[in-house]
Amino acid sequence: MTFNANGFNVTYGNDIAVTALEEIGNYVLVTQPEPWALLKNRVTNQPVQIIQSGDLAPEHLDHLAETSPSTTIVGLGGGSAMDTAKWIHWRRSLPLIQLPSLPSVDACFTRMSALRDRGGVRYEGDAVPEMVYVDFELFRAAPRVMVTSGIGDVLSCHTAWFDWRFASQEKQDEFGWTPELATISQTYLDELYDCAPGISELTDDGLRRLMELHRDIGWRCHEWGHARFEEGSEHFFAYTFEEVTGRTILHGELVSMGVQIMSHFQGNNPERVRETIARAGTRHRLSELNVTEGEVLESLRRLPSFTIEQNHWYSFARMLKPNEYNDKEIISLLNW
Numbered sequence: 001m002t003f004n005a006n007g008f009n010v011t012y013g014n015d016i017a018v019t020a021l022e023e024i025g026n027y028v029l030v031t032q033p034e035p036w037a038l039l040k041n042r043v044t045n046q047p048v049q050i051i052q053s054g055d056l057a058p059e060h061l062d063h064l065a066e067t068s069p070s071t072t073i074v075g076l077g078g079g080s081a082m083d084t085a086k087w088i089h090w091r092r093s094l095p096l097i098q099l100p101s102l103p104s105v106d107a108c109f110t111r112m113s114a115l116r117d118r119g120g121v122r123y124e125g126d127a128v129p130e131m132v133y134v135d136f137e138l139f140r141a142a143p144r145v146m147v148t149s150g151i152g153d154v155l156s157c158h159t160a161w162f163d164w165r166f167a168s169q170e171k172q173d174e175f176g177w178t179p180e181l182a183t184i185s186q187t188y189l190d191e192l193y194d195c196a197p198g199i200s201e202l203t204d205d206g207l208r209r210l211m212e213l214h215r216d217i218g219w220r221c222h223e224w225g226h227a228r229f230e231e232g233s234e235h236f237f238a239y240t241f242e243e244v245t246g247r248t249i250l251h252g253e254l255v256s257m258g259v260q261i262m263s264h265f266q267g268n269n270p271e272r273v274r275e276t277i278a279r280a281g282t283r284h285r286l287s288e289l290n291v292t293e294g295e296v297l298e299s300l301r302r303l304p305s306f307t308i309e310q311n312h313w314y315s316f317a318r319m320l321k322p323n324e325y326n327d328k329e330i331i332s333l334l335n336w
């Protein structure tokens, strides 16, 4: 069955970023040094202003919005460039064009910006770009792990739907679980499994299909008004890891780690998760991720209390009891 995505206008192609920039008239560019370095000497139509993205504090973003020239806003880069461009566009009602340089997250296909506020993440805004240009050459110029980690926020559907159903069984569901929802998640997961070798090999087909998954998931988040189908105990594990260690690693790799661990606790086909990760060539061994066994185990110990404190949605994260699992077995789930 072919997967058909909904969502924002999108154009896919090879080396389409330069042409796109030549044709849009005046623009403010929101970017990071690496992707702009690839393009700047090839573009005649230079931006009227360049804004470096990175700081996602709301005060900073509002300052950027207030001082931006009134012209088209172009985001070029990863999540922070997309989110900053979205904020300026939304605050000022200026046209928006997005040129993602990484498929690591779905920020170019979601409406809200992820703000970093008082140590946490908060989602706000309502951005709709005129066009998202996906230039495969930009992806292929990025470090490979930034591409192969892009499966994380699709793979998370594997554990998220299971958590959602569990919450419903426990009478703790505020979003209206129905059995058809499992089918929707399965469609995403089957498509991901199917296109994973293309992601690993960075083919046009693999990259396009990964972005189409992100596009549809971004659309569904807005359509349903929540991300319950895509965010569950695997993300709660990731947030706990960040709290326990005071640092983070690539989001998609951390979330994939969470899916491997939590699908095991759910008794929810962890073999299939492992196979998908293997096919996509996503890093998973702790040594490759520079994560210690102690950090994983400590995060797991903290998970049940942290997820309750943070008022996360009801999930398997609440059910873990340290005396009921074997530390070695958990580590072996990751070091294959």
Ligand SMILES: [Zn+2]
Pocket: 153, 235, 251, 255
């Ligand atoms: Zn995520």
